[in-house]
Amino acid sequence: MDILLIGGLWLDASAWDAVASAMREQGHRPVPVALPGQGDGSTSATLDDQVAAVLTAVDAADRPLVVGHSAACTLAWLAADARPDAVAGVALVGGMPGSDGDLYADFFDVEDGVMPFPGWHAFEGPDSADLDEEAKASFSARAVPVPEGVSRGVVRLTDERRFDVPVTLVCPEFTPGQAKEWLEAGQMPELARTRRLEYVDIDSGHWPMFTRPAELAALLAHVAEGL
Template sequence: MTDFVLVPGAWLGAWAWEEVARELRAAGHRTHAVTLSGLAEKRGAPAGQQTHVQDVLDEVARGDLRDVVLVGHSYSGIPVGQAAERIGDRLARVVYVDAVVPADGESFASRWWQGSAALEADIAGNDGFWAPLTAPECAGHELDPGQIDHFLAGATPHPGTALTEPAVLTRSPGELPATYVKCLLDGDEPSEDVAALLGSERWNLVEMNTGHWPMFSRPRELAEVLHRAATEG
C-alpha cells in the first residue's frame, strides 16, 4: 500500500483529484490530495512558490507518511520536485503529470512557452493573479462540455508570486526516481529539459493519448499509471 500525495496544477484544488483518488483507494492505496495555499478553499491565503513547497511537506509530515509517491500536475511539478528532495527516505517516487520540472533558480514564468514577459504581463493585468482559462481555451484536450464546466466552476485565479518565484534545489531532479507522464494532445514530445532528464536510469516515460488534464479526461487510466509507477518503483 502506497501513500499518494496528489498536487493539482494551476487554478485547481484538491477536488480535481476526486475520481483518480477513488480509483487508487479501490486498488488499496491511501490518497492525500492537497489544495495549495491561495487556491480553491484556501483562496486569499498568502502564497508564493516556496509556500507551495511547504504545503506539500506539511502534508507528508502531518500524516507521518512513508513510502510516498508525490504526484505533481502541470505547474505543481515545480513545488513537488522541490519537496521530493527534502523528504529524504520517505520518498518512493515522483510522478510528473504533463508537468513543469523544477530547475534551480528557474521559475514557472521563466519556462513559460510564450516567454516570462508574456506571463508576467498577464499576471500584472489581473491584480497579481493568473486568470483561469476560458472554455474555448480548454478545447482540444479530450474534455466533454460537462468536464469543461466542472473545471471552470472550480477554478480560481492562481497567485502570481508562485509563478515568478525561483525554485531552490540542491541536486538535479534526475537523481530521484521519477515517472514522467506525457499527455500527447498537449504536444507529442517532452520538453528539452524533460528529455534530458529522461536520460537518467532513474526516470521513465509514460505516454497517455489524452489532453493536459487527464484527471478529468482519463481518471481511471491515470490511476492505473500511478499504480504501476508505485508498484514498479
C-alpha cells in the same frame, strides 16, 4: 502505498476526487494535497507556502510516491530535492520540472495580484481535445486564480540527491517519443540528469484526472507498485 497528489494551476484538491476513489479501491492511500492559494481563499500565498504544504504531506506519509500535474511537476520535484531520502518516487503528469532560478509558472497575465484562468483559447488542440463543452464550462467555473506570489515564485533546488529519486513521466497530450526528443534537445535539463527515468503514455488531453480518472489511477498505482 501513500500517493501524494498535487494539482496544477487553477486546481484545488478536489480535482483528484475520482482518481483518489479509484486508488483506494486498489488498496493505496491517496492524499490530495491542499495548496495554499488554490482553494482556501488566500491571494497572498507564495510558492514557498505551497512547497511547505507539500513537505508537510511528505513528512506525514510513509515514503510516498509524489505526483505532480502540469506546473505542479515542479512542486513534486522540489519535494524530491528537499526530501530525497523520504520520497520513494516522483510521477510527473503532463509537465516537467523547472530548473533552479526559474520562475515557477509565469505563463499568463497577472490581474490584481492573481493569475486567473486565461480561457480555453490558450489550450486549443491536444490539451483540451477530450473535454466537451460541459466539461470546459465546469472547469472554468471552478478554476481558482493563482496568487502572483506562487506563479512568479523562484524555484530553488539545492540537493543533487534528487537525481537518485526514480521519476516517471506520464505523457497525456504529448507522446513519450515527443518527450524523449525534448530531452535530447536540452529542453528538460532536470530530467536529463535523473538516473532512473521512465515514460508512460495515457491517451488523454492535459487533464486526465477529469477525462481518464480510472486509467490515471491504475497507471499511478502501477508506478507505485514498481518502486
